[in-house]
Amino acid sequence: MPRVVVTDGLRSYGAAHREVIPSVGHRQSKYLNNRAENSHQPTRQRERAMKGFRSVGGAQRFLSAFSGISPHFRPRRHLIPASDYRAEMTVRFAIWDQATGRPAAA
Numbered sequence: 891m892p893r894v895v896v897t898d899g900l901r902s903y904g905a906a907h908r909e910v911i912p913s914v915g916h917r918q919s920k921y922l923n924n925r926a927e928n929s930h931q932p933t934r935q936r937e938r939a940m941k942g943f944r945s946v947g948g949a950q951r952f953l954s955a956f957s958g959i960s961p962h963f964r965p966r967r968h969l970i971p972a973s974d975y976r977a978e979m980t981v982r983f984a985i986w987d988q989a990t991g992r993p994a995a996a
Contacts, residue, residue, distance in 0.1 A: 896922045962986065 894915040897903040907916045936953065943949035962985075965978050987993070 891911075892914055894917055895907055895911070896917050896919070897907075898920055899918050903918065904916065907914075943952065962982055963979075965975065965982070967975050970978070
């Protein structure tokens, strides 16, 4: 059982808290909840990516494959000069074309 429940300022949280767990302290603040919100960030990113899918299973299948492929096309641009980035992306797309059997772009 938690010692304190932290929520933002929404009024309904107080009413629900009094009904569900009145023995636990309740603190309402816009700023105290930041740790919980930030820990949910990866989950929120996955939710945002799922919006275009018909089912959770379909989204999970796609995202599990996509999570391995996507870093291949994101070489952390902010760490390298533009000319090196372009050269790196040319190499990565050539590798991708070879792996997928697509003819190389002209």
